[in-house]
Structure formats: C-alpha cells, structure tokens
Amino acid sequence: MKSELIEDLVATAADYSPDAIFLVNEHGRIRHVSPACEDIFGYSPGDFVDQFIIDFVVPADQDATRQEAKEVLAGRKRVGFENRYRHRNGEDVYVTWSARWLEHERLRVGVARDVTALRRRQAAPPALLSVLARHERKVLELLLTDANEKQIAERLGLAASTTHSYITGIFRKYGVRGRAGLMSLWLKQFSNGIGIAQSDGR
Structure with missing residues (x-):
C-alpha cells in the first residue's frame, strides 16, 4: 500500500473520530484540528486554527497545562492529562489528553477525549x-x-x-x-x- 494512500486513510479516520485531534506548533499555536472539535467545544475548526491553544483553557488550569506542554515538547509521550476548556456557550468542558511531539514535523499532536459527562x-x-x-x-x-x-x-x-x-x-x-x-x-x-x-x- 502506498504511503500516500495510508496518509489519506489516517486523515479520513481522524475526520470520523469522536475525539478531537489537534496539531500544535512549538509556540503553542494551533495548526490543525479535526471536525470533532466542534461537537466537543462548540467552535468550528476554523475558529481554532492560528490561535494559541492555551487561550481556550480555563484560567485555573493554564499553569498545569503549560507544564504538561513542556513535558511533551521534551519528547515525552503523555497519556491521561486532564484539563478544562471553555465551551463556546461558556460552560467548562473536561477533556483527557494523549499527546506526543513529532520532531520531524515540529508539531505536537494531541488527542482530546470529552469526559465532561x-x-x-x-x-x-x-x-x-x-x-x-x-x-x-x-x-x-x-x-x-x-x-x-x-x-x-x-x-x-x-x-x-x-x-x-x-x-x-x-x-x-x-x-x-x-x-x-x-x-x-x-x-x-x-x-x-x-x-x-x-x-x-x-
């Protein structure tokens, strides 16, 4: 199977995943999000792109989130970190993360699962x-x-x-x-x- 086809299949799977997938650069600016982000956070993918991801985090959780991001940037694969984001309607959304740093692409990839309920x-x-x-x-x-x-x-x-x-x-x-x-x-x-x-x- 050609690598281009594999990449297309992975991208398609991400589009249909109920979890939100984020690609964030080393400065914390969002480069890509999957469609599920709208179901979870109320914002369309376009609302996220080029914004700083920390700006969407509930203020009380921002320090811990910055520390977690440093761990990921250091090359450590992280699973189970939980924080809260502000939904577009003003409510808090609880999400748990799996994240890792992609050195070649200079991006960190994070998969966010909604655990609010x-x-x-x-x-x-x-x-x-x-x-x-x-x-x-x-x-x-x-x-x-x-x-x-x-x-x-x-x-x-x-x-x-x-x-x-x-x-x-x-x-x-x-x-x-x-x-x-x-x-x-x-x-x-x-x-x-x-x-x-x-x-x-x-």
Missing part, C-alpha cells in the same frame, strides 16, 4: 442520582452534554419514543420543565454539594 456524574451528590433508575442515569449523562434527543437515542441504541419517555420521566422526577431547568438544578446542586433529598428536608 463522566466528571459531572462522579461529582454529583448521591441523593441527586438516587431518584433515577439505571437506564435513566445513562440518559441523564448525555442530557448534560450537547447531544440532542436523536443523538442520545442513537448512542444508547434506544428507540426515539423510548428515549423521549425516559427524558420526560427525568424532568418529572426532578420537577423541571426542560433541559435548561435540569442543567440549572444540576449546577446548583453541584456547586452547593447538596442533594435533592437534603434540600427538600430543610
């Missing part, structure tokens, strides 16, 4: 989840991302009607009218560290 679920007060059945919790994880109802159904392998029924049930159990209300409730409980059962008992 996982982090929110892990940080949630237990009482907030206790009112949900197992299948509803899986739907909730995706409701707390940008996935629409159709995408949630596809990712979980559910019928559209079943997914809609689960979502309606989640809204009813939390006493909210829609997704905006759910997010508001979730963020409030997360910031206060207080579960629904605790707040109802006051």
